[in-house]
Amino acid sequence: MAVDFEPRIVGFLCNWCSYAGADMAGTARICYPSNIRIIRVPCSARIDPLLVVKAFQLGADGVLVAGCHPGDCHYTEGNYYSRRRFAMLHPFLEYLGIERERFWLQWVSASEGKKFSQVVSTFTDGLIKLGPRKAVTVQ
């Protein structure tokens, strides 16, 4: 397994909680691997499953979706819907051959800077262990 394999990770963070949590990790100077590229969305419910599938099609090694803890959503109900949507997408992607460890949904609140960095590090380590996406050649 390539020792210098650097997974490419796309992170969708909700503006009110997880993006603020990531900021908190910044202000607290808590380091974590730099593979993740963060995209800000107003709410975790804004993330269209098409975006996740498109990211994997373009070659992402992992996609992380982060939102507010259920009950804390700035829009009161957003994360309830995203929880249902991704609870369906996750097993479906796995069924299509994208391993479980490649798609994560995590609740990170605005004060959980530490937790955000842990989530990113564990996620990145898992992907490094898993190795790059297998390029399956088809006649």
Add this chain to the structure above:
Amino acid sequence: MARIGVFICHCGTNIAGTVDINGVVEAAKQMPMVVHAAENKYNCSEPGQALIRDAIVEHRLNRVVIAACSPRMHENTFRKTVAAAGLNPYLLEIANLREHCSWVHGDGKEAATIKAMELIRMAVAKVARHEQLFPKQVPLTKRALIIGGGISGIQAALDIANAGHKVVLVEREPTIGGRMAQLDKTFPTLDCSSCILTPKMVEVAQHPNITLLTSAEVKEVKGFVGNFEVSILQKTRKVDHTKCTGCGICWQKCPEKAPSEFDVGMGKRTSIYIPFPQAVPPKPVIDTSSCRYYKYLRFMEEKKEGKPPPQCRVCEKLCPVNAIDWEQKDEILTEKFGAIIVATGYKPFDPTIYSELGFGRHPDVITGLQLERMMSASGPASGEVTRPSTGEHPKDVVFLTCVGSRDEQRGRTYCSKVCCMYIAKHAIMLKEHDPEVQCYVFYMDVRTVSKDYEEFYKRAQESGTIYIRGKVSQIRQEDGKLIVRGEDTLLGEMVEIPADMVVLAIGMEHNPGAVELAQALKVSYDVNELFIEAHPKLRPVETMSDGVFVAGACVGPRDIPESVASGGAAAAKVAVLFSQDFLTTDPMVAVIDQMKCGGCLLCTKVCPFKAIDTQVLRDGRTVAVVNESLCKGCGLCVAACRFGAPNLRGFTQQQLLAEVTSLWQ
């Protein structure tokens, strides 16, 4: 064609310390549609902003990417900078090189620089697809609705009215005044409650800007901040208040007596009544459950055998202006408002569930409010405190604190804040009424939280009240005396006190109907069914639903000073809202392409703010349309829709997809 300018910030050494700024600037120059890239010591500083403004003019930029700190920090600052240079403030995107890159990847400078370049590439890809956005102006109805006529509601109504705006005050009871009207004296100054309250009540009645609707309830609330449409149920009083002059003949001559809710069971009132002498409006209502004429009507309706009860109708005969109107029906009024203040107050806790204390079984066990009514000069006993069982003056009075407060077993975990103080007040006043009275207080902690409260508590102790630290386990009736058995934890022994009267310091509880009102106003409520403020410390009188404010004890236990203060604060917020002629709405809201909408209306079902309505097109198709004033811009409908009809301005599908694909360009 987009002409994008990228401004990379050093942020002192915060970013420059880790990221190779020059390398990033060069990389930015190669990116598609970027015509200008520059670095800046401090983008957010005045010289930094000046540099950006000049560059916009000089290079005719129509899109700007600021690569600096978190957008949550300076998005608005840079929007103003860009606007100052004549560009639409929304043609801006911020790449977070500090919190998300330099500060967290200090250990890998090279990787951090590559990440910085890619973050900028994403921002450039997104900003290339930004369109100009313009906040909308929505007209504003400068009328305020205040629900609840207690002291907070009265204070808010007066403040708003004095600020020159129209106010409608809706009160469920026949009179305003709320709980405070039931009190005799108020701590810590011991000034008479009705003396300080009734003038304000009269002021409300006479204020030209205030319309008073008593015996009325809010049923349904539609619309949004600035344009609420509220339907109010005006319950029938069977008395025409436009004719009635409040002369009082009817309630003096009415033969039927019924227990007075206002006196909490300590006194009686007539069927046609005003709750208390200083009631505002001083006009009576008929209680149809106890009125003899209605008993006759019900008897006739059920066609029972036997002699029908008398018809009575004395009040109708005696009324000089025949204001009695049996045909009066409930009616629904629909009114338009710009802001709503909820001041529905609290309900005293009903201590019957404490079976061991014997409330309801032993007549001499009463609540603090009942004692208040006895002590009140205008009360049923006109100020004379007597034992309900024998009518004599009580010599030994035992007070119990925290009845229905700070108790997990009964689901009331919070402290009701006012009981310790009103017990001290009762102790002092009982001593003044009758020097031989000996008061005992069983307490867990005595909480004296505001100005002059501790001194007031000391005064109560000095007046001879014995404070026993411990809880009462049982109250038994033994030959005419109430044996109060409890533990004195400081002595470490059980004590039993024979008492003439026991007063339970009942706490505060949500008002029934609070949940239905909260749901109607789309305001959240907590496990104790108390309203939840937008932010407990920073926005105590606002709620998550714009244009709806809260004041007084409906949010949590509050004493009179706090209730008045929060009433005033809510009024100030309304005044601020009404100070502008128009409401500007946030332009980053959803918009639906009606050509692509398939009419399945899933978005109308999922929208948390009910901001999506339906519309029938000319060709008969039913499609969804966004009410831009209600939409909060969460984007839930965009991801839920299979047709891809809705799009969220500022976070469109095109922009997010561009950000994702830019990582593999």
Add this chain to the structure above:
Amino acid sequence: MVRSFPTRKLIHQSQLGVVDFESEDTWICATCRACVARCPRGVAIIDIMKALRSVVVGMGAGHVPDSLRVTLKNIAGTGNPLGEAAEKRTDWAKDLEVKTFTKGTEILYFSCCIPAYDPNIKRVARATASLLNKAGVSFGIIGARESCCGESVRKAGNESLFQTLAQSNISAFSENGVTKVVVSSPHCYHTFKNEYPELGSNIEVVHFTQYLAELIREGRLKPTRETNLKVTYHDPCYLGRHNSVYDEPREILRSIPGLDLVEMVDHRENSLCCGGGGSRIWQETKKGERLSDLRLDQAVATGASVLATACPYCMLNFEDSILTSDRSDVIKLKEISELVLEAL
């Protein structure tokens, strides 16, 4: 005036870590749950008492009261507190045709050690068994394989003995394919229902009063004999306050024709403890400090001629109080199943 028991002192001492394990206070608590039911802060006082005792028993910090130490040794040895031979556990059922439990029998009757061995409490087990026979219920007992439920052992702080007793009982139940057990003692009921599931047992647990009420409701048992007795019912703490079973016993008593049920001044959730819970039954209580004496006074004060209850430990204590205050002619002590048997 019963000695005032310094609960708060003990709690605060354990907070500060300065508990005097030598003092007798650690062993006073009868775990009657009146305090836990009332504590506004939801403090688990019984668990704290249990923990203090387990420090004494487990680490030998203090000394266990002698009578309790003997009883614990008996239970460890012979599986019952009285030290009787395990085989003799079913002697009480000798002349009654009581089947031993086999696979397929509907319910297991778990009598508890006291009704099985104690001479004058045997009548409870016998009355219950005859009632089950009369109602034609398919039931059996597993005799020697069964040992003490261990509820009082755990409350005495001997956690390891409790674990062994529980494991042996659970395996006895599973070996015999027991799915439903009817118990006479609220203490067995409490530990089978709330504590055994932690060790993996998932059988259905029913107290005898609940089962009897069902039998009467279904008409499989019809108390017809007219009895003009004035009866007052004592709510055992582990049936009432611990597991909120209040109504079934009263329903049974009211179903007996002519029986006049009167309530004591403290009843249902405010009932006064007989002082037998939390392994107190195995310890000496000085005269004048016995709660059962106070409770007996309250029973007599109702003018009832019969004190009914539904717990073997309460029976022992009241039997003792009636004798020591020689009021056996003023008031009789009857278990619920005895009253029903007499009224059939």
Add this chain to the structure above:
Amino acid sequence: MSAAMDQTAQIRQKARELLENKVVDCVIGYERATDGVNARPLFVYEPEEADRLIFDQTCTHNLTRYLLNRKGKPTAIVVKPCDSRAINLLLNESQLQREKIHIIGVVCPGVVERQWRQASAKLLNACQVCQQHVPVIYDVLVGELPSEPTVAEHYPDVVEMEAKSAEERQVFWKEQFSRCIRCYACRQACPGCYCPECFAERLDPLWVGIRIAPGENEVWNTIRAFHLAGRCIGCYQCEQVCPVDIPLSLLNRKLEKEVLGLFNFQAGMDAETSPPFSTFKKEEKLGIGE
């Protein structure tokens, strides 16, 4: 075959009756195809044409597709149990008005695989595990109620696919999707796919290009199936019409199994229950994000 015979007779009689007294302006049913073996959809406008209607084990098509944006007078339609669930789906998504459809429900013992010119006896794999032999919604019922055969495992094929390793599954789906020629027949045959402009035809944002290649095929097939999550009523017409025989039902049934497991919801059982993605429960544990 006698049961099928009298079902055909009843349908013809019902259709003639409806057309004669102008209750409907058209009856949609089945007629014999030109290979003399299989069936094909038939639109009957005149009472005389009613005798061309047939119903037997070869009537596999889901006719509810034709009800979408039909204008004018009500339409009658012959509906098998799985098709009836499609009507409930479309009613729930306000695509049909109940009063505009007259449903002739047919008790269905299961239909056979469609092979040109050969009468195949092999039941569709959906019919082999079908637990619903009576339509969930109808105005009139044709055929008597058989006893419900209980089927233990409703998703044997999905469970078998789930048992495979991630690697095997990835290779399997890559091969299947590489055959896809993006003719979108699966979309055109599905009653649940009525989007005015399908996401695959969208230029901006460009989700799927027109290049018929593994990368684009994968996005198309994944999202087509996901847009049916909690909506697919199990008629599997997509698999029937696919010219290159991609096992599309394996995709839909995986989502069906997940929706049943997580939300205990089956699409199309009635028109009122709100589908899983249109509602939520605050405390539900869905095994993600914990």
Add this chain to the structure above:
Amino acid sequence: MSQFISKQHLLSWLGQLMENRHLVAPARVDGLILFKEVGRVEDIVFDYENTTLSPKEWFFPKTETLFYVERKDGKVELLPPEIEKETVIFGIRPCDARGITILDLPYLADPADTFYRQHREKTAMVGLSCLTACPECFCESMGSGPQDTAGLDIMLTEVKDGYLVEILTEKGKSLLSEGLLSTADLPKPKAPKTAAVPSEGVVQKMRQAFDSAYWSRVADRCIHCNVCAYVCPTCYCFDVRDYTDKGRTERVRSWESCQSPGFTKIAGGHDPRANKGARMRQRFGHKLLYFPEQFGPLHCVGCGRCVRSCPVNIDIREIIEDVQKMGAPK
């Protein structure tokens, strides 16, 4: 006396071809028979009626990059792709070969489609005549036949343990070296009879039936699934779009069909052929009216694939019969 090649020689010949050419032949894929580039001779299927998809995709590929535009140091460069290796398609049925000749008319007419021409030049077709005819084959009525050699380079006809060989073109000659051939005086087996379809004068009848309500009646059951166009050996419509990736713009051409919803959508969103009847008439109009008027022969070779594949059984033979029966326009 006709030339003959034994089965073994044929297989070894095909093995030789594989070394320096792409050999495309019918192969079994998950229960389907499709033309595929075969790596091993054993994969080739000989006993089949016809492939599901027609061989046209080797001349008019499903998807093809027309050219790339790249920005190199300021200059914009146009890079057309090259097709290097030659291809041999083995096992083409006469109707498909006829189909390719029909495709030649629009593609090779001036201005010729350079990609198609390159494919045509670099691809040789080895035909396999039909010994049996399926009921839905009607190639003879459409100007082709079970032994029609139009468009083929070499025609093989199966006989006992070998094949009669007819070398038809120079390209065919260069492919098949004499050595492998021998002579045999076996008679050519009789061509199987195919169902007749009244195709005479169908062009005039189609022009008359243009405004008839028949089209919307037939189109009722059509679900517009494009399968007929994609399996048809003669349909040649396509769609062209540009995509940029990593700074390089690519013009891509892919199959498209007149039945798909957006086919005739014009700027502004209007679709002149929005209703089903119009789209149905467009397909059969092109087959039986517009193409013959413009290029001469009917635009259908009677291979029967659309009849087999159409899920709702819209049968071109039935349409032709109905149109013929139609009297003068109302």
